[in-house]
Amino acid sequence: MPKLRNLANRTKELELFLKMAGGQHDCSIMLVEGKSGMGKTSLLNRFRQQCPETVAYVPFDCKGVDSIASFLSEVVVDLGRERFQTFSGKVKLFVQGGVDFSENDIAARDAINIAINSSIDLATQQYRLAELQQAFFQDLASFDSRLVVTLDTYQEASESLRDWIESKWLRAVSRQLHNVATVIAGQDIPDPNNSVWGDDCEHIPLTPIIEVKAWCDFCSDLPDSALPEEAIKAIALGCKGHPANVHQMLSVAIKSWSA
Known part of the structure; x- marks a missing residue:
């Protein structure tokens, strides 16, 4: 599993x-x-x-x-x-x-x-x-x-x-x-x-998720994630808390950050 x-x-x-x-x-x-x-x-x-x-x-x-x-x-x-x-x-x-x-x-x-x-x-x-x-x-x-x-x-x-x-x-x-x-x-x-x-x-x-802590907790479980809280906050607010869009942008940011 x-x-x-x-x-x-x-x-x-x-x-x-x-x-x-x-x-x-x-x-x-x-x-x-x-x-x-x-x-x-x-x-x-x-x-x-x-x-x-x-x-x-x-x-x-x-x-x-x-x-x-x-x-x-x-x-x-x-x-x-x-x-x-x-x-x-x-x-x-x-x-x-x-x-x-x-x-x-x-x-x-x-x-x-x-x-x-x-x-x-x-x-x-x-x-x-x-x-x-x-x-x-x-x-x-x-x-x-x-x-x-x-x-x-x-x-x-x-x-x-x-x-x-x-x-x-x-x-x-x-x-x-x-x-x-x-x-x-x-x-x-x-x-x-x-x-x-x-x-x-x-x-x-199910509504948009704008709580920064929720997204920080989410990122803590993603592999190779080292995004600072401010970056996560900017993405979450920029995407207006839309889960699919935030997840996609976080994935892109994590790859760029760790490259």
Whole structure:
């Protein structure tokens, strides 16, 4: 595993995540909101690295794989198809002679996609999805360990996936899946004031970091860093605390300083 690098001024977010992952927090939903370059993906990477080994961690990126079937298959494949007996039974029932769900990971993804998105009428599709999600939640609830599921780049999710996440997944995490915590990060996120699950979520807006000490602490963990505090302060203020821009300028300055 790569060396853990300091995150400038994101300690509180990490502490909150660890409590949530371990079931030691009242909320089980975390919504991380921020503009491009605010460090959302870096924060999720740190969550993954710091997540206790006793907690299963499933990362999902909505960019490129943004359907309900993709989300379901990602969780099932990551956690192990053998642990989703009820769900796999439903998939096999709906596929009927199609792709073998138990054959391999690719076959599992194809089978789930066929079960949900086959060329059938809308009412039947909705019925199948309802049956599959009920079986999916039932299998998740039976896990004997804590689970964390994260969704990054949420603004890239399809409308159908967003609707399902906000109406079904987050409701289940809040009311039914007491062993599951979920983190959603993006430039656009679900409404934290949702009347169904809003009381069970923490809204984390990521803003520019202008604290000089935070950036000095960050630099102390970078290799070959010998930048004086005044130089770090000038870069942080010059970039208006934008994490991605500050990090890039610090990297350039460190190379120039040590050359």
